[in-house]
Amino acid sequence: MRFTDLYEDEFDPVLSEAEHVNHLADPSTKPAIARYVDDLRWCRSLVLIYPTWWAGQPAMLKGWIERVWMHGVAWELAAGSARLRPLLRNVRSITVVTTHGSSKWVNALEGEVGKRTVTRVLRSMCSRRCRTRWIALYGIDRSTEAQRQRFLARITRRLGR
């Protein structure tokens, strides 16, 4: 297992002008994020753990996607094609562990932004057989200590499978 804590690392989630201009450059020209690239290319299972804010991934995690899932790592463009070709064939499963302040009903109303970002967008750059799992605690703002404890046990149990 490899472990990354983006806040601990003081990861900068802002895609800079230089990165934007050079977005088709070879990943080796971006040594500041080499470790994150290496981890992503190495893993077979990817586990994302975050609180759902404003229906989706926090800016910190969204910025990690924008900067690390770059050209030459997550996707490439074949010459003359407008279709992205996925490169993270090593990733066979993506698991999300998240908390939502609001209820499941409100999340459905908002359109499941965080879930679709993983199951439809990120997954499309991974193995064709990549599976996704969603482990979520809804309504954490109004939850009890017992519910939170049960959720922690559920995370352990499900990731043990």
Added chain:
Amino acid sequence: MRALLVVSHPSATSYTKAMAAAARRGLERGGHDVEELDLYTMRFQPAMTKAERDAYHGVDPMVDPAVQLSAALVKRADVLVFVYPTWWGGLPAMLKGWLEKTMVPGVAFVFDAENKVRPGLQTVQRIVGISSYGSKRPYVMLVNDNGRRVLLRALRLNTGWRTRRTWLPFYGIDTSTEDERIAFLDRVERAMAAL
């Protein structure tokens, strides 16, 4: 009306900046007062810090002066206009972080006695999104148009029920022609003038 433009793109010569300029021209032509927050130029820090998270449920959740300025402009605005490129199907981290840090308790919503979220942006009469997409429309629909849903559904849950929504998408920018890009800027300007 007072319109607040919130713009997110790292490059001054980007199409996003051209869309923002077209929106501003239209709003001014329509006789609206325009305020603008250009998040990259402000060097806005989108990652909510530990200090901000700790203060979130307190009396004063706004620690960052850029957030205090943003919240003051949001509270005065009748129209919120978001201009950004769609990345990974949604809002750029910069804009997502601005929402997370600015739309805090006391600005976008309040918690009631049962800790339920209640709307706080009743003065906002309209939310407008102007975004470029690398992909064509069918793919955008397939992956759920997540940026649009955050702004027109999740954010709108915090405004009044009469708040109107306007979405101006430019699909397939990667394969677009110069003529299409110019025509879209014209469409943005006209739509904003006619608000």
